[in-house]
Amino acid sequence: MTIKIFIDQGHNPGLINAGAQGNGLSEEAVNFTIGSMLADLLDSDPQFAVRTSRMFPAQVIGTTTTSSLHERVNMANYWNADYFISIHSNSNANPLVNGSEVYVFRRGSRAWYMGEAVLQGIVESAGTKDNLVRVNPSLYVLRATRMPAILVELGYLSNPQDAEKLRNDPYSFAYGIYIGLLSYFNL
Numbered sequence: 001m002t003i004k005i006f007i008d009q010g011h012n013p014g015l016i017n018a019g020a021q022g023n024g025l026s027e028e029a030v031n032f033t034i035g036s037m038l039a040d041l042l043d044s045d046p047q048f049a050v051r052t053s054r055m056f057p058a059q060v061i062g063t064t065t066t067s068s069l070h071e072r073v074n075m076a077n078y079w080n081a082d083y084f085i086s087i088h089s090n091s092n093a094n095p096l097v098n099g100s101e102v103y104v105f106r107r108g109s110r111a112w113y114m115g116e117a118v119l120q121g122i123v124e125s126a127g128t129k130d131n132l133v134r135v136n137p138s139l140y141v142l143r144a145t146r147m148p149a150i151l152v153e154l155g156y157l158s159n160p161q162d163a164e165k166l167r168n169d170p171y172s173f174a175y176g177i178y179i180g181l182l183s184y185f186n187l
Helices: 026-042 065-079 110-126 159-167 168-182
Strands: 003-009 048-052 082-092 099-103 130-133 147-158
Touching: 003 065, 003 159, 026 048, 026 082, 026 147, 026 168, 048 065, 048 168, 065 082, 082 110, 099 110, 110 130, 110 147, 147 159, 147 168, 159 168
Parallel strands: 003 048, 003 082, 082 147, 099 130
Antiparallel strands: 099 147
16 A cells, blocks of 8 residues: 655745745745655655655745745645655754754654654764654644654754755755655554
8 A cells, every 4th residue: 555645845935934044044945855866755655645845946836934834734734645744954052052853733643653663773874963852732734634744854064064064965954754664664
């Protein structure tokens, strides 16, 4: 049976639902690149069907932050995805803060365990610090999807070392998520 994965490349270019900036990188561009690489990996594997929220780098979803989030969730719900993965890049006022983390709606859920596998894959492949799986039920994409959903924070754009990894080796993040999914599904 085919596993349907919806990949949301978080944020938009421009001002509507814009993401973080840091060390010469913009979040929406990093998210788009890595989300697209992940989609290509999954698309080449017959065990998966995949769709993405953004089809091209300049695509803007929604007319406000709220409508942008609603449209992303509605796309996944309408397609009846089995799993939802929202790709993000973090930022912090303190440039020493670094690492990868995954957010889920509830501890001990299917999303929690998928998040653990995905995070382990990123840490192994990209060499980032493991900042754990965390619960945040206030995130719209986690609470409004009808399928298990994770929000992946790849690394910190504000940290020079994470930013360098995101700039120079984005594939290692996409591959890390992919091998995490293979581990989670025992494939």
